[in-house]
Each structure stands twice: as C-alpha cells, then as structure tokens.
Amino acid sequence: MSGGEKSRLLLALITKDAPHLLILDEPTNHLDLQSRQALLEALNAYEGAVVLITHDLHVIELTCDTLWMVRHGTCKTFMGDLEDYRAQLLKNNDRNDLASDKISSKEAQRKAAANRRAQLAPLKKEIRALDEKIEKMTARKTALEQQLVMQYSADSSIELALLSGQLKDAEEEWLRLNEQCEEIAAEK
Numbered sequence: 110m111s112g113g114e115k116s117r118l119l120l121a122l123i124t125k126d127a128p129h130l131l132i133l134d135e136p137t138n139h140l141d142l143q144s145r146q147a148l149l150e151a152l153n154a155y156e157g158a159v160v161l162i163t164h165d166l167h168v169i170e171l172t173c174d175t176l177w178m179v180r181h182g183t184c185k186t187f188m189g190d191l192e193d194y195r196a197q198l199l200k201n202n203d204r205n206d207l208a209s210d211k212i213s214s215k216e217a218q219r220k221a222a223a224n225r226r227a228q229l230a231p232l233k234k235e236i237r238a239l240d241e242k243i244e245k246m247t248a249r250k251t252a253l254e255q256q257l258v259m260q261y262s263a264d265s266s267i268e269l270a271l272l273s274g275q276l277k278d279a280e281e282e283w284l285r286l287n288e289q290c291e292e293i294a295a296e297k
Contacts, residue, residue, distance in 0.1 A: 131160070134163075
C-alpha cells in the first residue's frame with residue numbers, strides 16, 4: 110500500500126461515522142509528496158468542515174475557503190486572499206522588532222495593570238469600611254425611627270437628624286470612591 114493510499118484510508122476511517130468537523134494541526138508535516146497530495150485530495154472531497162492549522166501556504170491555497178488570522182491573542186477572519194496575506198507578511202517582515210515590541214507592550218500592560226491594582230487596593234479597602242459603616246448607621250437610623258414612632262424623644266430626634274447627615278455624607282463619599290475606582294479601572 111502506497112503512502113497516498115494509506116492517507117486516504119486513514120482519512121476514510123476517521124470520517125466513517127460522518128463527523129461534521131475535523132481539526133488538523135500541521136497535517137502535512139512528515140508526509141512524502143504522494144501522501145501530501147492524497148491528503149489534499151481527500152480534504153477537498155470531504156463534505157464536513159475542516160479546521161486546518163498550518164504554516165504551509167501551498168496547503169492553504171489548495172484546501173481553504175476561509176482564512177483566519179491568529180495573532181496578538183486574537184482570532185479574526187482574514188479579509189483577503191493569500192496574496193494579501195503575503196503582502197502583509199512582507200510589510201511586517203522584521204520579526205525581531207515585532208517580537209520586542211510585543212514583549213515591551215506586554216510588559217507595559219503588566220506594569221500598568223499592577224499600578225492600577227496598587228491604586229485600587231486602598232480605595233477598595235476604604236469602600237469596604239464605608240460599606241460596614243453605612244450598614245451600621247442605617248440599622249441605627251431604622252431603630253431610631255421606630256423608637257420615635259413609638260414615643261417621641263428630643264434626644265432621639267436630634268440623634269436621628271445628626272445620623273441622617275452623617276449617613277448622607279458617608280454615602281456621597283462611597284459614591285465618590287466608587288467613581289474613582291471606575292476611572293482607574295478604565296485607564297489603559
């Protein structure tokens with residue numbers, strides 16, 4: 110049995126239960142010319158979807174209908190043909206510059222994220238403390254209101270008025286701190 114016949118047989122065995130999707134990662138590596146040709150013919154005859162991961166432009170050209178570009182942590186449909194892709198590669202041909210830019214960009218992103226976390230930590234701590242304070246003040250305010258409904262007391266009335274002002278101030282501070290956190294988190 111020749112290499113091409115083996116490839117056809119293997120693909121037939123893989124697809125005998127009619128899967129709708131094949132995912133092939135560098136399928137032509139280590140194949141002789143006949144086996145490569147047989148695989149390409151079998152892939153073109155296959156009726157299901159094939160996700161083909163390869164650097165071999167010849168294989169892409171002969172088998173693919175849609176190109177997807179995986180780059181910089183994203184995966185997007187490539188709007189163009191292989192000539193457009195080649196032109197883009199030639200335009201960005203200095204890989205060392207790209208790699209160092211990518212590293213420095215990632216490093217800058219990590220530093221910015223660390224800086225944001227450092228700025229956010231004390232604000233979040235203060236917000237948690239205000240949450241607790243507001244909760245206690247709200248409980249006390251409710252208790253005072255219930256007490257005043259049952260029996261009026263000038264002292265309780267004064268305490269309620271002072272507490273209401275303090276609660277309003279605490280809530281405004283809580284809002285201000287949360288807005289500040291959102292602004293810091295939104296910085297890029």
